[in-house]
Amino acid sequence: MIKVKVPATTANMGPGFDSLGMALNLYNEIEIEEVDYDIPIGDNLIYKTLAKVLNMYSYKYRGFRIKVSKCNIPICRGLGSSASCIVAGVVAANKIIGNKLSLDEIINMSTQIEGHPDNVVPAIIGGMVISIENENKVTYSKINLPKNLKFAVMIPEFEVRTQDARNVLPNRYLNKDCIFNISRVAMLVNALNNGELDKIRLSVQDKIHQPYRKNLIKNIDYIFDKSHKLGSKGEFISGSGSTVISIIDNNEELFVTKMKEYLKELDGNWNIKLLKPDLEGAKAI
Known part of the structure; x- marks a missing residue:
């Protein structure tokens, strides 16, 4: 079983539309267990992301049992709930295939699935981050936040x-x-x-x-x-x-x-x- 812990994120932060994002100490925890039988998943973003990455690396599987053991990030409230699902799926898939993905590959893959980098990048690396996307590659830089904020x-x-x-x-x-x-x-x-x-x-x-x-x-x-x-x-x-x-x-x-x-x-x-x-x-x- 793989457990993935993903932080909530806030994006835009005023003038930084689609480019600034920050991870917050509010977390979802997801348990992912591979099983040798098919499990109907439906429209589950974690599973869809997991399957997409595993299929890219020709990893053979029957099914996965997915459980959100701690769900603290509210849905549709602007705190990166969909980004947390995507990041969880990519991080778990990377663990399953033997950590073959580099950090940049995890970021680029997550961004391609999400559509923009402002939430997924801080969810992956933490902190407050400036992210730009160019030709399907993300360039990012961390901001040094004052410790008392x-x-x-x-x-x-x-x-x-x-x-x-x-x-x-x-x-x-x-x-x-x-x-x-x-x-x-x-x-x-x-x-x-x-x-x-x-x-x-x-x-x-x-x-x-x-x-x-x-x-x-x-x-x-x-x-x-x-x-x-x-x-x-x-x-x-x-x-x-x-x-x-x-x-x-x-x-x-x-x-x-x-x-x-x-x-x-x-x-x-x-x-x-x-x-x-x-x-x-x-x-x-």
């Missing part, structure tokens, strides 16, 4: 499906909006690398996706305003939503306590988790 992750019971979040985006953007985002994402990366926390709030501003997706998340302006007043360094939509995240560096217990009170007033049955970056990524355990 924590992330207040606010998760409602309602979902925002990725396709719906994509559909609300415009087909064209103004030149000034593109410049706005380029400058912000560059500043965000450098500010984090240098520990310049006072620059984060300005740097997480965005005009590419959040102004459109915020309409899918009721009360987001209220939440962001309360977060700011409680001392957050910045707020952003996690992935395509519906989760929103506040960046905090001190008084985190007071922040969470007060935000819980505010969230109770809202529709959506909001839950809040105080998380840290996961720095190690997926593991076969």
Whole structure:
């Protein structure tokens, strides 16, 4: 039996649309056992990924028993649930074939299946990562996160499906909006690398996706305003939503306590988790 532990991820992080992502210390754990008989799997993303990789390497099998023993990453909330399934499948398949895949091959294969690298790369290697894809190959670089940063992750019971979040985006953007985002994402990366926390709030501003997706998340302006007043360094939509995240560096217990009170007033049955970056990524355990 193979056990794979995969972290949740948050992507975009304000201006880094489809290019920035970070792993968080919230995990799914999957058990995969090869069996000598067929098991009806249905539309299981872990199995489909596992089978795709094994077939590429001509590995003969009858079936697999797959169990998600710990399921902590919520589905359709912008925390990389589909990426976690894909990464689990690729990592498990690599273990089965005798660790033949290099790290870059695992990343490229996972990206091809997922469609973009922003969630899968941090899920595989941990930390906060810039990822770009060119000619079916991913180039990535880790950002040096200040050690004291924590992330207040606010998760409602309602979902925002990725396709719906994509559909609300415009087909064209103004030149000034593109410049706005380029400058912000560059500043965000450098500010984090240098520990310049006072620059984060300005740097997480965005005009590419959040102004459109915020309409899918009721009360987001209220939440962001309360977060700011409680001392957050910045707020952003996690992935395509519906989760929103506040960046905090001190008084985190007071922040969470007060935000819980505010969230109770809202529709959506909001839950809040105080998380840290996961720095190690997926593991076969």
